[in-house]
Amino acid sequence: MLELANSVYQEVAPLIAQKHKAEFGQFMTPSNVARFMASLFPSCTLQTCRLLDAGAGLGALSCAFLDRWKNGGFAFETVEATAYEIDDALRAHLAQHLADYSQVKTNIISGDYIKLVTAEGLQNRGYTHVILNPPYRKINSQSAHRLALRNVGIETVNLYSAFVALAVATAAPGGQIVAIIPRSFCNGPYYRSFRNFILERSAIRYMHLFASRNKVFKDDAVLQENIIIRLERSGQQGPVTVTTSTDDSFSDIVTKKYPFERIVFPEDPERFIHVPTANEKNTIELSPAVHYTLADLGIKVSTGPVVDFRLKEYLRLMPEEGTVPLIYPSHLSMTGTVWPVPNLKKPNAILCNNATEKWLYPNGFYCVVRRFSSKEEKRRVMASVVDPSAFGDHSVLGFENHLNLFHENKHGLPELLARGLAVFLNTTAVDQNFRCFNGHTQVNATDLKLMKYPSRNTLMQLGDWVKRNSKVTQKMIDTQLEKLTA
Missing domain, CATH: 3.40.50.150 (Vaccinia Virus protein VP39)
Structure with missing residues (x-):
């Protein structure tokens, strides 16, 4: 039948x-x-x-x-x-x-x-x-x-x-x-x-x-x-x-x-x-060096607070007087931050005023992770570094809701910590570990909060390493993590 x-x-x-x-x-x-x-x-x-x-x-x-x-x-x-x-x-x-x-x-x-x-x-x-x-x-x-x-x-x-x-x-x-x-x-x-x-x-x-x-x-x-x-x-x-x-x-x-x-x-x-x-357990599970929580490290992770459709009247396609940078995933890559992006279908800026200032963060170094990947994306966790030098003399930034950002009490991270955190999150071991409990394309701040991390010192060593090596491959990133957490 x-x-x-x-x-x-x-x-x-x-x-x-x-x-x-x-x-x-x-x-x-x-x-x-x-x-x-x-x-x-x-x-x-x-x-x-x-x-x-x-x-x-x-x-x-x-x-x-x-x-x-x-x-x-x-x-x-x-x-x-x-x-x-x-x-x-x-x-x-x-x-x-x-x-x-x-x-x-x-x-x-x-x-x-x-x-x-x-x-x-x-x-x-x-x-x-x-x-x-x-x-x-x-x-x-x-x-x-x-x-x-x-x-x-x-x-x-x-x-x-x-x-x-x-x-x-x-x-x-x-x-x-x-x-x-x-x-x-x-x-x-x-x-x-x-x-x-x-x-x-x-x-x-x-x-x-x-x-x-x-x-x-x-x-x-x-x-x-x-x-x-x-x-x-x-x-x-x-x-x-x-x-x-x-x-x-x-x-x-x-x-x-x-x-x-x-x-x-x-x-x-x-x-x-x-x-x-x-x-076989992967590096994240096996290494005794990867056992710290974000709270142990003094780091917090939050979802980008700017929900664009709710603040539509304050958004601008390109920067103008009275606006500050608004960061979308399109502004970020593994190699750095590009802002503004002409002809971007999303706004590049948001007005800074009494209605929006509570959603803005001080300019600084941040590690950010995209909340959504495409359906058949090879990687689930994709991290980038927000570099303050990309934004000129702007003192505050807007982070759009499709990003998760790592920060210290709503302020930026030390540069090497931000860079090292991004390197760690982009390792194959993290992606494999994440896929064991994440069954959809969304990466929630809660997921990132519950992960285990290397020590703050190890993350800063990773940051120093990547800053000195402008061109790195996936294999180099994975090898470096294994060296530092062995």
Whole structure:
């Protein structure tokens, strides 16, 4: 039946308007992904399986699971399948596909999964198996969904994490939950409450990471990095199996096992979830010299405070009397600062007056990191140095919101410290380490704040080295870090 569901998907998906998909946060599961997800459930001795598929769509995931059972992959005597689907256009197909499994007791529920489950409370529903490709859409802070979730103790910002939290909460002890979801929950402050929720109620057993961003849901043009995760309700946490493949063909899958302390670092208050892709720890993890926090170093990191669309009336394309430099990522490179940039599509300056002065910083040396990289960028962390000499006699600067800046109490850094910090952040080891917990193209100030750094003295040595070597390569940068932190 999975192949039938997939053929219906190929026929129906192009007919669904993008606006309709966006309204429900729909991204249909390709058949090879569904089959792989169904294969991740461990064998068990249960006589009765109680299966949940929330946001079931056309039923690809349920069909993949039931096909495995029908083909002898599970020893259940009976299966009771519950499927939630809000979309009337898909539910008829879903009912038809599940009806072909005559041995299965099927319950298809029409309506909004979040509203229905939260209205009834989070008691154990006895689900032994849960398979999910939940909808992906942000939840506004005062929306009905957010308030309903809050009433049952779930605080989260996206439909996908809400579906997973509800599934974990209502599964039976020992219940297995397999879900394909965006990797964005692994880090950042917005998903902290969700991470705490699932880590307190379940054990992570398995994670699969795709090397390519754009292959899994290519029919829906999804460029979010996705992960497949298996959780065990009320499980005792142990080692975690991590697999990787280039794409959803799974033809080059690599399997490794890691202790849980490599997945969630014991001392991390944010409980970031790392997805290591190599058995060997990198320089950042191995070196005892890289263990300082920004607080230890007397450095702070902040998001650029100038949100251009909110201060539009004060922005100027080119400098004029009464303005000061406004710095965007376009003004920065690995080699220095260029300002102003003629014909830049962004403003080069901002008026300095009573309305804007609170957003401005004194001119000086700063290390800055771009908050966003392009979808297939080779590097996730890209640091530059703001050099005050580029701005003439201007005494203050504006930093646009697409930058994170390192500073000392809203003042610049010593030159060698700024340069050394940029060198360190541009090393391959930092980028590899960062990718273990950051699953999207955004680099948050919180992420940078929680990283470990070399000592202030080591950073200044890096700064002195790079100042004396005007042309450096990636290999030179990586080698220099290894020398200083050995």
